[in-house]
Amino acid sequence: MAKKINIKNKKKQTNPMLDILTPIGLRFNKNTLHIGESFTKIYGIIKYPNKVESEWLSKITNIPNTVVTIGIKPVDNTNLIASISRNITYDRSLAESSKDPLTRQRAEKSAEDVEKIIAQIDRENETVALMTVCVATMSRDEQDFKRVCRRSESMISVLKCKMRAIPNLQKELFKHIYPTFTNREKIENILQKIVPISTFVGGFPFARSGFNDGAGYYLATDSNGGLVITDIWKRASDRTNSNIVIMGNSGVGKSTVIKHIIISEYMNGTKIILIDPESEYKELCKNLGGNLINAVGGTKGKINPL
Ligand SMILES: Nc1ncnc2c1ncn2[C@@H]1O[C@H](COP(=O)(O)OP(=O)(O)OP(=O)(O)O)[C@@H](O)[C@H]1O
Ligand SMILES: [Mg+2]
Numbered sequence: 384m385a386k387k388i389n390i391k392n393k394k395k396q397t398n399p400m401l402d403i404l405t406p407i408g409l410r411f412n413k414n415t416l417h418i419g420e421s422f423t424k425i426y427g428i429i430k431y432p433n434k435v436e437s438e439w440l441s442k443i444t445n446i447p448n449t450v451v452t453i454g455i456k457p458v459d460n461t462n463l464i465a466s467i468s469r470n471i472t473y474d475r476s477l478a479e480s481s482k483d484p485l486t487r488q489r490a491e492k493s494a495e496d497v498e499k500i501i502a503q504i505d506r507e508n509e510t511v512a513l514m515t516v517c518v519a520t521m522s523r524d525e526q527d528f529k530r531v532c533r534r535s536e537s538m539i540s541v542l543k544c545k546m547r548a549i550p551n552l553q554k555e556l557f558k559h560i561y562p563t564f565t566n567r568e569k570i571e572n573i574l575q576k577i578v579p580i581s582t583f584v585g586g587f588p589f590a591r592s593g594f595n596d597g598a599g600y601y602l603a604t605d606s607n608g609g610l611v612i613t614d615i616w617k618r619a620s621d622r623t624n625s626n627i628v629i630m631g632n633s634g635v636g637k638s639t640v641i642k643h644i645i646i647s648e649y650m651n652g653t654k655i656i657l658i659d660p661e662s663e664y665k666e667l668c669k670n671l672g673g674n675l676i677n678a679v680g681g682t683k684g685k686i687n688p689l
Pocket of ligand 2: 637638639
């Protein structure tokens with residue numbers, strides 16, 4: 384069983400890994416625990432989407448202020464196919480018997496997706512594995528801890544996964560994620576899910592940082608020095624439009640970023656319209672061969688004058 388630990392934390396705040404490795408003390412509650420000075424909650428991921436995008440796991444392992452462990456155990460394909468086939472039979476009969484159109488549609492979709500996985504395993508001889516993912520949220524400040532938990536839960540739900548802090552099992556979960564303990568069978572029985580090995584590998588769980596849409600242009604580097612490559616026209620469940628807001632203190636570089644975006648979009652062929660009350664982008668407009676319309680110079684300057 385491979386085990387992976389990944390840490391992300393803000394520099395000035397806690398060092399979750401150090402707290403886990405050398406806890407000053409441990410106290411377990413129903414849904415949370417204290418590791419040394421840190422407030423901690425260990426969640427298990429109980430649901431994954433049927434389809435995932437490439438690098439999907441790195442989005443889980445890069446959630447700030449969390450320690451994430453991923454367990455992978457290869458399994459025998461024959462047993463797996465038998466068990467998945469039962470799921471398909473169940474979904475198909477649900478699709479046929481249900482009166483509710485939504486339930487019917489969902490069951491049909493689920494059966495189709497699972498059939499595709501079976502075909503992949505059977506025809507292409509794909510190896511499958513049992514995967515267990517735990518997410519521990521940590522903070523030394525109680526208010527911040529609540530915020531960290533909320534943010535992690537919402538980031539997980541955007542990825543169409545579900546995670547639960549399994550009640551009364553925080554101690555078992557702690558042992559499960561602790562590097563020197565063996566994996567806990569009780570936890571595995573609750574959390575493990577069958578995945579084709581390519582789903583795990585294509586999730587790039589070890590990608591530490593950066594953000595890459597696979598298209599678009601270089602925008603910035605993140606706090607770990609990873610490249611941020613964006614395509615603002617890309618659509619996904621968490622990207623339903625292309626609106627962006629750039630915020631920052633005075634003189635921090637907002638206008639510089641906007642100019643960089645304008646030039647990069649221009650080079651990609653985007654049609655650009657700037658509303659520029661301070662004439663800040665006049666030079667840029669000239670340099671890109673644009674038309675400048677002065678809309679504040681009396682009747683002559685009006686757009687569509689009556
Ligand atoms: N990445 C960067 N590295 C170094 N200098 C930079 C960087 N980005 C911007 N600057 C410089 O910082 C100064 C302020 O940048 P800019 O005008 O973009 O800030 P701003 O946030 O728009 O400011 P304001 O709030 O006054 O509009 C400029 O001189 C710019 O050249
Ligand atoms: Mg500015």
